[in-house]
Amino acid sequence: MRPIIGITSYVVPATWGVWHDLPTALIPNDYVAAVEQAGGRAVIIPPDGRDPDVLRVLDGLLLAGGPDVEPVRYGAEPEPLTETRADRDAGEFPLVRRALELDLPILGVCRGMQVLAVAAGGTLHQHLPDVLGHERHRPAPGIYGEHEARFEGGSMIAKLMGDDVGVHCYHHQGVADPGTLTVTGRAEDGLAEAVEDPDRRFVLGVQWHPEVVRDRRLFGALVEAAS
Template sequence: MRPIIGMTSYVLPADWGVWRDLPTALVPHDYTEAVRLAGGRAVILPPDDHDADVLDRLDGLVLTGGPDLQPSLYGQNLGPHTVVHAERDIAELLLLRAALDRDLPILGVCRGMQLLTIAAGGTLHQHLPDVLGHEKHRPGPGVYGSQQAVLEPGSRIAALMGDDLTINCFHHQGVADPGSLTVTGRAADGLPEVVEDPDRRFVLGVQWHPEVSRDRRLFGALVAAASKELTKACADR
């Protein structure tokens, strides 16, 4: 049996066939394919703020990228460059907090890393060019910024990444204070690019987009942790 990996989804107008501007729950295929290639079974989770019971059926969770988080979640007012989708924030925080309570394996990607940070009591920079004075983390529309990560020796991410430290970023917000999480990787300008919770089985957030390259190092580690969750669940039954 393959472990079942749930992944949060966008809700956006989409076009296909004769249909136009239909509200659609979707994720880029890169995410689902990255999970499949790593040995998992991907399931898309539309925003749902009713409960987190779906976690009973999951072995792991991917918090996908997407729009900015509501600044009120970390004690700030809405900035001029911040664009939010409140329904995702409410539903995903409910799901994330329940997943953390269960010690479910979690991988947060871009916005997902920021969501982990908020759940851990941290804060964000709302617009990095105002803080860093450059736009290397989001060079242009649909253009990833290629950088070299600087990783903490002995960290989970350092063990996973090995010698290839190239990361592909597309974000205009970033972690200011990681809260209770540990920053284990940074960009050359010092911006946090990785957060971990060393007290949990597998909680990892990366600010870049490993799904684009179908990175089996990170998704493979998530699936491996989820496989252990699946084995434990089968034994409990």
């Protein structure tokens, strides 16, 4: 059997056919395709804050990108440009904490990396242009930023990425303090681009969007760890 990889998702109004603005559990199909092309079986997980019991039938967990994490979860007040979804936080944080207890393989993408960091006791920058002085990590609505990342020698992400270090990013927040995780990659401006937990078999967060290019290196590593 293919390893079953759960992908966290949104519930947002969506329109198709004759149906308009129906509350819909969805996720960009790039995530599903990336998991399937890497040999996994993708299962979409709608937000559910009641319990993390779904993990009992999963072999791995993919924390997808999305809205900002609620600042209260890392002891901060929300800033004007912070946009949160309480339902996703309520559903994802119990999943992450239980998955870490079970040593279930986890890949966090963009928001997913930030969720990992906050779950590990870390904090976030709420608006990167205020910290970095530029908007290259989210240059325009719907436009990915492109840059190169630097990875720590010997780290999991360095071994996976090799010499191809170009990444596609779209975010206005970032990890300020990774908590108990280890920062293993940074952008040219010093922002954390990758975090890992070397004490677990596979816990990796990346600030960019590898699903956009169906990056078999990262999704293949998740599927392999879940096998």
